[in-house]
Amino acid sequence: MKKTLVLLPFVLLLAAVAPAQNDAINRFFNQYMEDERFTVVFISPKMFSLVSKISTDDEEWEKYREAIGGLTGLRVLTSDSISNGIALYKEALNKVPAGEYSELLTVRDSQENVRIWV
Numbered sequence: 271m272k273k274t275l276v277l278l279p280f281v282l283l284l285a286a287v288a289p290a291q292n293d294a295i296n297r298f299f300n301q302y303m304e305d306e307r308f309t310v311v312f313i314s315p316k317m318f319s320l321v322s323k324i325s326t327d328d329e330e331w332e333k334y335r336e337a338i339g340g341l342t343g344l345r346v347l348t349s350d351s352i353s354n355g356i357a358l359y360k361e362a363l364n365k366v367p368a369g370e371y372s373e374l375l376t377v378r379d380s381q382e383n384v385r386i387w388v
Contacts, residue, residue, distance in 0.1 A: 298365050311346040
Protein backbone atom coordinates (compact mmCIF):
# COMPACT_ATOMS: atom_id res chain seq x y z
CA MET A 271 0.00 0.00 0.00
CA LYS A 272 1.34 3.34 -1.00
CA LYS A 273 1.81 5.69 1.94
CA THR A 274 0.74 9.25 1.58
CA LEU A 275 3.44 11.68 2.52
CA VAL A 276 2.24 14.83 4.15
CA LEU A 277 4.80 17.62 4.28
CA LEU A 278 3.89 19.70 7.24
CA PRO A 279 3.66 22.26 8.56
CA PHE A 280 5.96 24.08 6.21
CA VAL A 281 9.55 24.44 5.33
CA LEU A 282 11.30 27.31 6.98
CA LEU A 283 14.24 28.85 5.30
CA LEU A 284 15.75 30.80 8.14
CA ALA A 285 17.58 33.84 6.94
CA ALA A 286 18.61 36.50 9.44
CA VAL A 287 15.82 35.94 11.95
CA ALA A 288 15.67 37.62 15.34
CA PRO A 289 16.59 35.49 18.39
CA ALA A 290 13.02 35.44 19.74
CA GLN A 291 11.72 34.12 16.43
CA ASN A 292 14.52 31.60 16.19
CA ASP A 293 13.77 30.39 19.72
CA ALA A 294 10.10 29.80 18.85
CA ILE A 295 11.10 27.83 15.78
CA ASN A 296 13.75 25.83 17.65
CA ARG A 297 11.33 25.01 20.48
CA PHE A 298 8.69 23.86 18.00
CA PHE A 299 11.04 21.60 16.07
CA ASN A 300 12.79 20.30 19.18
CA GLN A 301 9.44 18.94 20.41
CA TYR A 302 9.49 16.45 17.55
CA MET A 303 13.21 15.66 17.20
CA GLU A 304 12.87 12.31 18.98
CA ASP A 305 9.24 11.56 18.05
CA GLU A 306 9.26 8.51 15.77
CA ARG A 307 5.96 9.52 14.16
CA PHE A 308 7.77 12.32 12.33
CA THR A 309 10.71 12.66 10.00
CA VAL A 310 12.83 15.67 10.90
CA VAL A 311 15.35 17.26 8.52
CA PHE A 312 17.68 20.08 9.52
CA ILE A 313 20.35 21.51 7.24
CA SER A 314 22.73 23.74 9.14
CA PRO A 315 24.24 27.04 8.00
CA LYS A 316 27.63 25.32 7.78
CA MET A 317 26.28 22.87 5.18
CA PHE A 318 24.96 25.72 3.03
CA SER A 319 28.30 27.49 3.39
CA LEU A 320 30.21 24.37 2.31
CA VAL A 321 27.93 23.74 -0.67
CA SER A 322 28.30 27.35 -1.81
CA LYS A 323 32.07 26.85 -2.03
CA ILE A 324 31.80 24.14 -4.68
CA SER A 325 33.47 25.41 -7.81
CA THR A 326 32.28 24.46 -11.26
CA ASP A 327 32.14 25.79 -14.80
CA ASP A 328 28.36 25.55 -14.79
CA GLU A 329 26.96 29.06 -15.30
CA GLU A 330 23.62 28.09 -13.73
CA TRP A 331 25.38 27.04 -10.51
CA GLU A 332 27.17 30.37 -10.32
CA LYS A 333 23.80 32.15 -10.29
CA TYR A 334 22.72 30.28 -7.15
CA ARG A 335 26.01 30.13 -5.25
CA GLU A 336 25.61 33.44 -3.42
CA ALA A 337 22.00 32.77 -2.41
CA ILE A 338 22.83 29.32 -1.08
CA GLY A 339 25.77 30.65 0.92
CA GLY A 340 23.52 33.17 2.65
CA LEU A 341 20.98 30.64 3.94
CA THR A 342 21.13 30.11 7.68
CA GLY A 343 19.13 26.89 7.90
CA LEU A 344 16.45 24.65 6.50
CA ARG A 345 14.03 22.70 8.66
CA VAL A 346 11.48 20.16 7.42
CA LEU A 347 8.99 18.15 9.47
CA THR A 348 7.06 15.38 7.72
CA SER A 349 4.62 12.68 8.73
CA ASP A 350 3.23 9.64 6.90
CA SER A 351 0.03 9.97 8.93
CA ILE A 352 -2.48 12.51 7.75
CA SER A 353 -3.93 12.90 11.27
CA ASN A 354 -0.45 13.61 12.73
CA GLY A 355 0.26 16.01 9.91
CA ILE A 356 -2.94 18.02 10.27
CA ALA A 357 -2.49 18.38 14.03
CA LEU A 358 1.14 19.39 13.54
CA TYR A 359 0.23 21.93 10.89
CA LYS A 360 -2.35 23.60 13.13
CA GLU A 361 0.06 23.63 16.08
CA ALA A 362 2.80 25.23 13.98
CA LEU A 363 0.50 27.97 12.73
CA ASN A 364 -0.33 28.83 16.35
CA LYS A 365 3.23 28.70 17.73
CA VAL A 366 5.52 30.05 15.03
CA PRO A 367 5.38 33.84 14.59
CA ALA A 368 4.20 33.66 10.98
CA GLY A 369 3.57 37.40 10.83
CA GLU A 370 7.33 37.91 10.99
CA TYR A 371 7.95 35.98 7.77
CA SER A 372 7.18 36.43 4.08
CA GLU A 373 5.48 33.53 2.35
CA LEU A 374 7.59 32.32 -0.53
CA LEU A 375 5.52 29.35 -1.70
CA THR A 376 2.37 27.42 -0.83
CA VAL A 377 1.47 24.03 -2.27
CA ARG A 378 -1.83 22.49 -1.26
CA ASP A 379 -3.76 19.53 -2.62
CA SER A 380 -6.00 16.87 -1.12
CA GLN A 381 -3.23 15.25 0.93
CA GLU A 382 -0.35 17.70 1.07
CA ASN A 383 0.05 21.15 2.51
CA VAL A 384 3.44 22.78 2.15
CA ARG A 385 4.40 26.33 3.02
CA ILE A 386 7.79 27.91 2.58
CA TRP A 387 8.45 31.07 4.55
CA VAL A 388 11.55 33.18 4.71
